[in-house]
Amino acid sequence: MSFTENKLTVRSSADLAAAVPYLLGFHPSDGSIVVIASRERRIVFAARGDLPTPAHLLREFTVHLVPVVQRQQPITDLVLVGYGMPEHLDPALRIVGDAFTTAGLTVREMLRVTEARIFSLTCDDRSCCPPDGIPFDPTASLVAVQATVAGLVARPDRAAVARRLTPDYSGRDSIRDATNTATTRMEALITTGSTAVFEAGVLAVRDALRQHDNGARLTDDEVAWLSVLLTDRAVRDLAVDLTQPHEQHITFWAEITRRAHTPLVAAPATVLALTAWRCGDGVLAVMAAEHALQINPDYQLAHLVLHALQAGLPPTAIEEAITRTHHSPSTRNPNHPYDQE
Structure with missing residues (x-):
C-alpha cells in the first residue's frame, strides 16, 4: 500500500x-x-x-x-x-x-x-x-x-480483514425481495428518459452516505435500491467520486457489499476496493476486487483495479478517468437491467 x-x-x-x-x-x-x-x-x-x-x-x-x-x-x-x-x-x-x-x-x-x-x-x-x-x-x-x-x-490477521467481506445471510430473503422490487422500479425509470437513472442515483448515493455519516443503518429496501442503481456505470462512477477516503466510508461500502443481493455485489465491492486503495489499505482493496470478480468474472473495473494494485500503481491511475466521466449518464440496454459491464 x-x-x-x-x-x-x-x-x-x-x-x-x-x-x-x-x-x-x-x-x-x-x-x-x-x-x-x-x-x-x-x-x-x-x-x-x-x-x-x-x-x-x-x-x-x-x-x-x-x-x-x-x-x-x-x-x-x-x-x-x-x-x-x-x-x-x-x-x-x-x-x-x-x-x-x-x-x-x-x-x-x-x-x-x-x-x-x-x-x-x-x-x-x-x-x-x-x-x-x-x-x-x-x-x-x-x-x-x-x-x-x-x-x-x-486486525489480528489477514483472515480478519477477509471477514469484512463475509456476506450477511441473515436477511437474504428480504434483500432478494427488495431487489426484485427495486429492479422493477429501475425498469420503469429507464423508460422515462436517458438521465432518469443517473438522477435517481445521485440522490440515492448522497442520501446513503449522509445517513451512514450520521450513524443510521440503511434498510433492506435502501440497500437494494442503491445496489440496483450501481449497475449503471455512471452512478457507480459517481459513487466513487462522492466517497471520501476515510475508514467510515470503507465501513459503509463493506456493509453494502455484505448485504447486497449476490448478483449485484460486484459494483459495491469494486467501489469498496477503490475506497480502501485510496486509504492505503491495499490488502482490503485486493480482497474486495477479487471478491467482485468471484461474483462477476467479467467486471471490467474490478479487473483494472486488481491489475493496478498488483503492479503497485497509485489509485490516481484509475480514479482520474472515473472522475472525468462520472457526470455522463451511461447508455444502458433496457433488456438487461443488471448491466454490469
Whole structure:
C-alpha cells in the first residue's frame, strides 16, 4: 500500500516493528516478509508477501516484487522485515535484499521478528542490536497509541480483514425481495428518459452516505435500491467520486457489499476496493476486487483495479478517468437491467 500522509513517528527498530501491523492493516503471520519503502525517511509504501517454500521459488517472488517497489520512485531506501524462525527467514531475507540491491535500490536495514524479539541482520553493534534480539511489546508501544489516535487499525490477521467481506445471510430473503422490487422500479425509470437513472442515483448515493455519516443503518429496501442503481456505470462512477477516503466510508461500502443481493455485489465491492486503495489499505482493496470478480468474472473495473494494485500503481491511475466521466449518464440496454459491464 502507499501512504499520502505520514501518521506515525518511527525512531527505532522496535518502533518500526510495532508500526508494521498498522501500515498493513493486520498483524503479519510467520513466513511473511514486509517491504517498507521510504523517501527521505518518510514511509511511502509497504507491501507484504508470503515467502515461498521451497527456497528456489524465491527468484519468482523477487521478480514480481522488485518492479512493484521500483514503481514507487523516487525511493531513498528500503527496510525488509521478516517474521518467523531464522533457519528459513535469514537466508531468504538476504536473497531478497540482494535482489533489491542489484536493481539499484538501497536496503537500509533487514529485521527479523521472532516471537516477541527483533533481530537485525545488518547491524553488528551489540549496544543497539544485541545477538539475542531486542524485546518489544507492540501493544505497549507509543507507535500503537499514535496509530490508534490516527484512526489506523491492526486486525489480528489477514483472515480478519477477509471477514469484512463475509456476506450477511441473515436477511437474504428480504434483500432478494427488495431487489426484485427495486429492479422493477429501475425498469420503469429507464423508460422515462436517458438521465432518469443517473438522477435517481445521485440522490440515492448522497442520501446513503449522509445517513451512514450520521450513524443510521440503511434498510433492506435502501440497500437494494442503491445496489440496483450501481449497475449503471455512471452512478457507480459517481459513487466513487462522492466517497471520501476515510475508514467510515470503507465501513459503509463493506456493509453494502455484505448485504447486497449476490448478483449485484460486484459494483459495491469494486467501489469498496477503490475506497480502501485510496486509504492505503491495499490488502482490503485486493480482497474486495477479487471478491467482485468471484461474483462477476467479467467486471471490467474490478479487473483494472486488481491489475493496478498488483503492479503497485497509485489509485490516481484509475480514479482520474472515473472522475472525468462520472457526470455522463451511461447508455444502458433496457433488456438487461443488471448491466454490469
